[in-house]
Amino acid sequence: MIRVVLPQHLRTLAHVGSEVQISVTGPVTLRSILDAIEAEYPMLQGTIRDHTTQQRRPFLRFFACGEDLSLESPDAPVPPEVVAGAEPFLVIGAIAGG
Amino acid sequence: MSGVRVLVGTRKGAFILTSDGKREKWNVSGPHFAGWEIYHVKGSTIDPNRVYVSQTSGWFGQVIQRSDDGGKTWFQPGTPPGEEKGPGGMPKGESNKFVYDVSPETGKALTTHQFYDGTQHPWEFKRVWHLEPSLTESDTVFAGVEDAALFKSKDGGKTWSELSGLRGHGTGPKWQPGAGGMCLHTVILDPSDPKRIYIAISAAGAFRTDDGGATWKPINKGLHSLYIPDPAAEVGHCVHHVAMNPKRPGVLFMQKHWDVMRSDNAGDSWTEVSGNLPTDFGFVIDVHAHQPETIYVVPIKSDSEHFVPDGKLRVYRSKTGGNEWEELTKGLPQQNCYVNVLRDAMAVDSLDDCGVYFGTSGGQVYASPDGGDTWNAIVRDLPGVLSVEVQTLK
Numbered sequence: 001m002i003r004v005v006l007p008q009h010l011r012t013l014a015h016v017g018s019e020v021q022i023s024v025t026g027p028v029t030l031r032s033i034l035d036a037i038e039a040e041y042p043m044l045q046g047t048i049r050d051h052t053t054q055q056r057r058p059f060l061r062f063f064a065c066g067e068d069l070s071l072e073s074p075d076a077p078v079p080p081e082v083v084a085g086a087e088p089f090l091v092i093g094a095i096a097g098g
Numbered sequence: 099m100s101g102v103r104v105l106v107g108t109r110k111g112a113f114i115l116t117s118d119g120k121r122e123k124w125n126v127s128g129p130h131f132a133g134w135e136i137y138h139v140k141g142s143t144i145d146p147n148r149v150y151v152s153q154t155s156g157w158f159g160q161v162i163q164r165s166d167d168g169g170k171t172w173f174q175p176g177t178p179p180g181e182e183k184g185p186g187g188m189p190k191g192e193s194n195k196f197v198y199d200v201s202p203e204t205g206k207a208l209t210t211h212q213f214y215d216g217t218q219h220p221w222e223f224k225r226v227w228h229l230e231p232s233l234t235e236s237d238t239v240f241a242g243v244e245d246a247a248l249f250k251s252k253d254g255g256k257t258w259s260e261l262s263g264l265r266g267h268g269t270g271p272k273w274q275p276g277a278g279g280m281c282l283h284t285v286i287l288d289p290s291d292p293k294r295i296y297i298a299i300s301a302a303g304a305f306r307t308d309d310g311g312a313t314w315k316p317i318n319k320g321l322h323s324l325y326i327p328d329p330a331a332e333v334g335h336c337v338h339h340v341a342m343n344p345k346r347p348g349v350l351f352m353q354k355h356w357d358v359m360r361s362d363n364a365g366d367s368w369t370e371v372s373g374n375l376p377t378d379f380g381f382v383i384d385v386h387a388h389q390p391e392t393i394y395v396v397p398i399k400s401d402s403e404h405f406v407p408d409g410k411l412r413v414y415r416s417k418t419g420g421n422e423w424e425e426l427t428k429g430l431p432q433q434n435c436y437v438n439v440l441r442d443a444m445a446v447d448s449l450d451d452c453g454v455y456f457g458t459s460g461g462q463v464y465a466s467p468d469g470g471d472t473w474n475a476i477v478r479d480l481p482g483v484l485s486v487e488v489q490t491l492k
Contacts, residue, residue: 043177045191047158052197059157093157
């Protein structure tokens with residue numbers, strides 16, 4: 001199972017806690033993780049990726065194992081620790097401060 | 099027993115204020131969708147328990163929420179368990195999917211409008227400003243969006259399609275954003291003619307369809323705007339809001355960027371009725387539920403300040419359909435007040451003694467149970483108010 005941490009507002013929309021676990025079939029990539037999240041939680045469709053272009057929304061970032069994966073190819077494999085469930089995949093609102 | 103439900107959208111959530119017909123004691127429910135900008139909350143006249151919400155965020159985009167029990171519980175249309183699934187068995191999560199129609203047949207491939215700097219700019223969906231449930235079809239609802247376009251859902255908000263004849267009218271390249279963006283903020287359905295709809299856009303002007311949204315015409319004749327190259331242009335006017343008494347469709351009142359206007363011929367022509375207002379700039383305008391010549395505005399000091407003049411919060415009422423205005427101040431702060439009242443933040447109920455409501459940028463929601471003679475703050479410290487609607491519950 002892939003562990004995913006969502007930002008607070010998306011947890012509220014999806015009615016979930018701080019971390020969710022999803023199963024991904026086939027290669028585990030940014031795209032397949034997000035596809036699985038949206039399939040399990042359809043209320044999140046359009047909130048992480050644009051409905052039409054499937055591009056990451058500009059104020060969201062993806063992290064795992066201390067690395068920023070936001071600009072990686074959607075089809076690039078994610079770190080093996082994420083695949084093994086040892087580390088979570090993080091969806092983070094891009095806020096430097098406020 | 100009669101009562102009212104006031105639906106308030108704020109910069110940090112939605113609030114529902116309820117009272118009985120006396121409108122003296124209020125129950126406050128909320129915040130719903132805490133932390134999100136709630137541009138609009140509106141109930142259906144067919145089924146008052148059906149309430150739609152436009153929930154937006156710069157991070158997560160647009161979300162549509164719906165309640166079928168008067169705001170007790172909410173869901174995103176198309177996502178509850180057991181809902182119909184889309185291709186591949188994937189649940190539909192398309193209630194927030196607003197895609198412009200650019201097909202040559204219907205959307206006419208119209209893809210640009212004028213930007214602040216005068217160049218042409220692509221249409222980009224940003225948010226829903228206004229939701230207007232149909233008066234005749236229980237699952238039909240309209241959405242006015244930024245960048246300006248009108249969308250329609252026939253399935254209770256699960257899916258949306260653009261009424262592209264509006265953008266396809268041909269004047270789109272001359273539309274431009276106002277300070278709040280290029281928003282379609284006003285949608286008025288004619289109760290006497292289901293095919294007639296009025297809309298207004300900042301900064302393009304007002305438009306009308308008489309065929310259910312297939313074709314549209316600008317209805318801006320008589321508007322005069324000194325801040326555009328041709329003050330009497332067909333489009334380009336910054337219309338802030340339009341109001342109509344449903345018992346007298348065809349008579350419209352408008353608060354323009356400057357000037358309060360009226361039309362007695364369904365918008366075919368307009369005349370100015372600003373009269374003795376201290377300033378004819380403002381955002382809101384509304385009409386008394388039972389006296390169709392009684393109208394309300396809240397003058398705002400502009401262009402740079404955007405708060406009420408002289409530190410005094412005053413509603414102005416005309417009982418003559420404009421030109422002659424009286425200030426209403428009882429119960430409203432008359433010193434050190436510097437709030438704004440935004441375009442969708444005033445509404446009226448239809449109880450025998452018409453109630454009038456408005457919300458401010460300072461988070462107050464004021465109610466008058468007697469047509470504006472006296473006012474009380476229902477709540478004083480909400481986040482800045484973006485919209486106020488009222489449901490009269492019989």
